Amino acid sequence: MSAVMITRKVRKWEKLPGKNTFCCDGRVMMARQKGVFYLTLFLIVGTCSLFFAFECPYLAVHLSPAIPVFAVLLFLFVMAMLLRTSFSDPGVLPRALQEEATFIEMEIEAANGNVPAGQRPPPRIRNVQINNQIVKLKYCYTCKIFRPPRASHCSICDNCVDRFDHHCPWVGNCVGKRNYRYFYLFTMSLSLLTIYIFTFNIVHVVMRSVDKGFLNTLKETPGTVLEVLVCFFTLWSVVGLTGFHTYLISLNQTTNEDIKGSWSGKNRVQNPYSHKNIVKNCCEVLCGPTYPSVLDRRGLMHEDSVCSCSICYMHHHHHHFEQLQQQQQQQPSATNHETHSSTHPQ
Amino acid sequence: MAETHSLQDMRQQAAVAAKVFIQRDYTNGTVCQFQTKFPSELETRIDKQQFEETVRTLNNLYAEAEKLGSQSYIEGCLACLTAYTVFLCMETHYEKVLKKIAKYIQEQNDKIYTPRGLLLTDPIERGLRVVEVTIFEDRSLTR
Numbered sequence: 404m405s406a407v408m409i410t411r412k413v414r415k416w417e418k419l420p421g422k423n424t425f426c427c428d429g430r431v432m433m434a435r436q437k438g439v440f441y442l443t444l445f446l447i448v449g450t451c452s453l454f455f456a457f458e459c460p461y462l463a464v465h466l467s468p469a470i471p472v473f474a475v476l477l478f479l480f481v482m483a484m485l486l487r488t489s490f491s492d493p494g495v496l497p498r499a500l501q502e503e504a505t506f507i508e509m510e511i512e513a514a515n516g517n518v519p520a521g522q523r524p525p526p527r528i529r530n531v532q533i534n535n536q537i538v539k540l541k542y543c544y545t546c547k548i549f550r551p552p553r554a555s556h557c558s559i560c561d562n563c564v565d566r567f568d569h570h571c572p573w574v575g576n577c578v579g580k581r582n583y584r585y586f587y588l589f590t591m592s593l594s595l596l597t598i599y600i601f602t603f604n605i606v607h608v609v610m611r612s613v614d615k616g617f618l619n620t621l622k623e624t625p626g627t628v629l630e631v632l633v634c635f636f637t638l639w640s641v642v643g644l645t646g647f648h649t650y651l652i653s654l655n656q657t658t659n660e661d662i663k664g665s666w667s668g669k670n671r672v673q674n675p676y677s678h679k680n681i682v683k684n685c686c687e688v689l690c691g692p693t694y695p696s697v698l699d700r701r702g703l704m705h706e707d708s709v710c711s712c713s714i715c716y717m718h719h720h721h722h723h724f725e726q727l728q729q730q731q732q733q734q735p736s737a738t739n740h741e742t743h744s745s746t747h748p749q
Numbered sequence: 750m751a752e753t754h755s756l757q758d759m760r761q762q763a764a765v766a767a768k769v770f771i772q773r774d775y776t777n778g779t780v781c782q783f784q785t786k787f788p789s790e791l792e793t794r795i796d797k798q799q800f801e802e803t804v805r806t807l808n809n810l811y812a813e814a815e816k817l818g819s820q821s822y823i824e825g826c827l828a829c830l831t832a833y834t835v836f837l838c839m840e841t842h843y844e845k846v847l848k849k850i851a852k853y854i855q856e857q858n859d860k861i862y863t864p865r866g867l868l869l870t871d872p873i874e875r876g877l878r879v880v881e882v883t884i885f886e887d888r889s890l891t892r
Contacts, residue, residue: 483832497876502768531775538775548878552779566779588829676778690825692815693841697876 429700440575453626484589493579494565771880814846
């Protein structure tokens with residue numbers, strides 16, 4: 404007996420493991436804690452609104468209308484980069500499916516040999532040679548894979564991320580292979596925006612004070628004080644961060660590697676990924692290919708009530724064959740490939 | 750002369766015997782390359798040369814996708830200037846090559862692997878970590 408079960412369209416993002424939140428039907432991907440991200444948005448939008456409200460009318464008239472125009476462009480660029488960093492997939496590696504995990508386990512056991520009972524088994528490490536340097540690949544117990552070089556497991560998002568840099572609460576997402584350049588452009592353009600607003604605040608206060616005196620100026624444009632405060636504190640952190648990441652990019656290192664001291668030079672280990680040329684390193688990180696997301700978030704899942712694995716990625720071929728086999732047994736006529744998504748033989 | 754099996758025929762009698770996973774080859778860094786070493790489980794099913802040829806072509810295609818050349822730089826700079834909104838209407842170079850790869854794998858499956866009771870899975874469905882080769886049971890061929 405085959406019952407027709409109309410399954411609603413379930414997209415793969417709904418069943419993805421890991422602690423991410425998804426919006427817009429899987430198009431947007433962020434970490435779970437978003438509080439600091441909202442603060443970032445508030446600070447940027449708030450400060451810029453104050454700038455447009457208080458400084459721009461005066462400066463457009465007394466100095467040049469190009470000033471607010473450039474500020475708008477810069478603000479839009481900053482927002483675009485921030486949203487792109489926050490909403491995109493940082494380079495999450497999907498977890499191994501059942502068969503792949505078993506295959507890897509068998510390989511590990513074969514490599515380790517017989518461990519006498521009571522002794523702890525040796526750590527699961529695979530050595531690969533990259534550009535004449537031995538790099539150790541660690542096994543991830545959560546994702547059941549050997550992490551590719553430069554990948555790391557983010558405990559906050561509970562995912563392995565390729566070319567993991569760090570988890571940034573200010574953007575509410577991990578920074579990895581796919582969104583590192585947007586993150587860098589965000590910090591750089593934010594530095595420029597902060598410097599720009601700070602400078603023109605000072606210019607504005609000076610120009611007005613010449614006419615009306617310092618205290619009167621502050622009374623007329625109270626927003627200026629707030630903006631200067633925010634910009635002053637932001638400057639130190641954001642400009643410093645931009646400088647730090649510029650240094651990392653020129654050496655083709657990640658924050659994670661820098662913190663762990665992976666290529667610090669002791670034991671004669673050197674960074675095997677660096678091209679030993681600053682320009683080449685920068686070009687690779689900033690102008691390299693745009694990697695696609697390997698997490699198929701918006702693909703449709705095929706519901707399978709007898710699926711043995713809890714994470715049911717599209718076992719298209721295996722599942723498809725089983726379906727066709729069963730349908731062939733029930734109806735000897737030729738089967739239509741389209742029907743299997745809506746009928747569910749039981 | 751062996752019978753030619755249609756895809757449908759093979760699927761009807763198919764049961765998965767085993768799966769082999771071709772791992773990534775990291776000797777050249779983090780670029781996407783797969784090991785060309787011929788796995789022993791496939792010895793009875795397919796010619797070593799044939800298999801290595803498939804993997805080598807895949808490696809070349811992935812190298813083409815990740816190539817750092819003038820085209821990727823121009824694409825990167827143009828995208829940056831438009832705040833990456835250009836990708837709303839244009840496909841990235843990598844995505845174009847991925848489509849080529851999907852077509853190539855489909856074609857290889859149809860011509861070479863399915864008649865031998867094997868199936869290649871596109872690595873993109875496994876996070877570009879492995880090339881999964883499904884080995885089906887050989888029931889139909891031993892009639």
